Amino acid sequence: MVKHFAVIGCPIAHSLSPVMHNAGYKALDLAADYQKFQVSPEDLGEAVLGLKALGFSGWNVTVPHKEAILPFLDELTEEARRAGAVNTVKVHKGRLIGHNTDGSGFVRSLQEHMELGEGKKIVLLGAGGAAKGIAMALAPFGVQLCIMNRTPERGAELLEKIREWGGQARQEVWGRGEWLTQADCVIQTTSLGLKKEDYPFSLEGIHPGTLVVDIIFNPWETPFLQSAKVLGCKIVNGMDMLLYQGVNAWEFWLEDKAPVDAMRKALYQALAQV
Ligand SMILES: NC(=O)c1ccc[n+]([C@@H]2O[C@H](COP(=O)([O-])OP(=O)(O)OC[C@H]3O[C@@H](n4cnc5c(N)ncnc54)[C@H](OP(=O)(O)O)[C@@H]3O)[C@@H](O)[C@H]2O)c1
Known part of the structure; x- marks a missing residue:
């Protein structure tokens, strides 16, 4: 049948x-x-x-x-x-x-590029629906999540949810900061870039070789990913998610x-x- x-x-x-x-x-x-x-x-x-x-x-x-x-x-x-x-x-x-399967799908795509585990520092840019799914799937691996969202109240809601389920997370002000330069991985989950618009802040200071992911896949490389590439980061788009x-x-x-x-x-x- x-x-x-x-x-x-x-x-x-x-x-x-x-x-x-x-x-x-x-x-x-x-x-x-x-x-x-x-x-x-x-x-x-x-x-x-x-x-x-x-x-x-x-x-x-x-x-x-x-x-x-x-x-x-x-x-x-x-x-x-x-x-x-x-x-x-x-x-x-x-x-x-x-x-x-949104979060687990993302994790499976990420694991092709990095090992997840205790102490890994992951910056999540955005706190919308996609970010929530990703954060809740990453948290059980014991990674340290840093949430940065334009609207801090929405970031705080996500933070509370991650902690409620036993995950480790903190929130930083939306924009470039210390956390970005210490990250093992940066994940861009906002809708910024869908129209090829420039990102509101730069990733300057990030370690070359850091894994930078943008969950957008059309355009194939957002201006955000292009700027990460120029800084020597390893870039991945959202197609495999x-x-x-x-x-x-x-x-x-x-x-x-x-x-x-x-x-x-x-x-x-x-x-x-x-
Ligand atoms: N690859 C995949 O399989 C996959 C799956 C799902 C989603 N996506 C993509 O993920 C993106 C977000 O989807 P979503 O469902 O999470 O949307 P959503 O729930 O509407 O959340 C949108 C997020 O983008 C932020 N944002 C929007 N415009 C912004 C701006 N001008 N400046 C700064 N931040 C801005 C919002 O911040 P505020 O809270 O401040 O508004 C929020 O964090 C979309 O581009 C979607 O295509 C990809």
């Missing part, structure tokens, strides 16, 4: 998830398909019931539904509870299980290894055409 998967969001036209998952099914010759559906906020509850009634095995959830979907689900995994948000739903024995949240969702649904290379290739090809 063909298994059906999907992503729901609003807007959804830009989503590369169908390309990535369908390429994976093709690579493994699996009888499965993955579609995208635009669902407006007022229709979310009916859409969830509809997907379940139509026999979907699972679906991804994107902006603006990641928190709003919580009341419609039967169970949450530890990852979803930590993040307070769901990006993956699995239908298991008629029950809707909410899960989150997208890839691994999909890979982890696949593995949650199908309880088997995903064909990472085929999914990556499809994503890269699709992005080249955007």
Whole structure:
């Protein structure tokens, strides 16, 4: 029997998830398909019931539904509870299980470039939804997180949440500071750079070789990443975060290894055409 998967969001036209998952099914010759559906906020509850009634095995959830979907689900995994948000739903024995692979996907992509562990200093620029998922997934590794956000109140909320779950974190004023120069890794999670705008402060003083990540992948290299490259940092964009949240969702649904290379290739090809 063909298994059906999907992503729901609003807007959804830009989503590369169908390309990535369908390429994976093709690579493994699996009888499965993955579609995208635009669902407006007022229709979310009916859409969830509809997907379940139509026999979907699972679906991804994107902006603006990641928190709003919580009341419609039967169970949450530890990852979803930590993040307070769901990006993956699995239908298991008629029950809707909410899960989150945004943070774990990011961690998996980061681990290709650095070892995570006690004492590692990681600066997180931004404190929005993406930053929250990343911080809550990084905290259990015992890393020291430094939050810098334009709106300090939002940074403080994230700080409290990290500490509540036993993580180590502090907040610094938004802008260049001592922490930036001592970091093992700097992660840019704000939406600054989507329109190729310059970053409001420089990374001057950062050690050459420091890992600098921007979770934006379109443009491929934001001005922020370009300036880090000029300073001799190792740079990584957000493409593999997208890839691994999909890979982890696949593995949650199908309880088997995903064909990472085929999914990556499809994503890269699709992005080249955007
Ligand atoms: N690679 C991936 O798979 C992936 C996944 C998710 C998201 N993303 C990207 O991550 C970015 C953020 O997404 P999100 O869901 O976290 O958004 P969000 O919840 O709306 O948070 C936006 C963040 O950006 C900051 N910000 C916005 N404009 C700013 C400005 N002009 N100056 C300084 N800070 C500014 C906000 O700071 P304030 O609190 O001060 O407003 C906040 O920290 C987007 O670009 C999105 O495309 C990538």
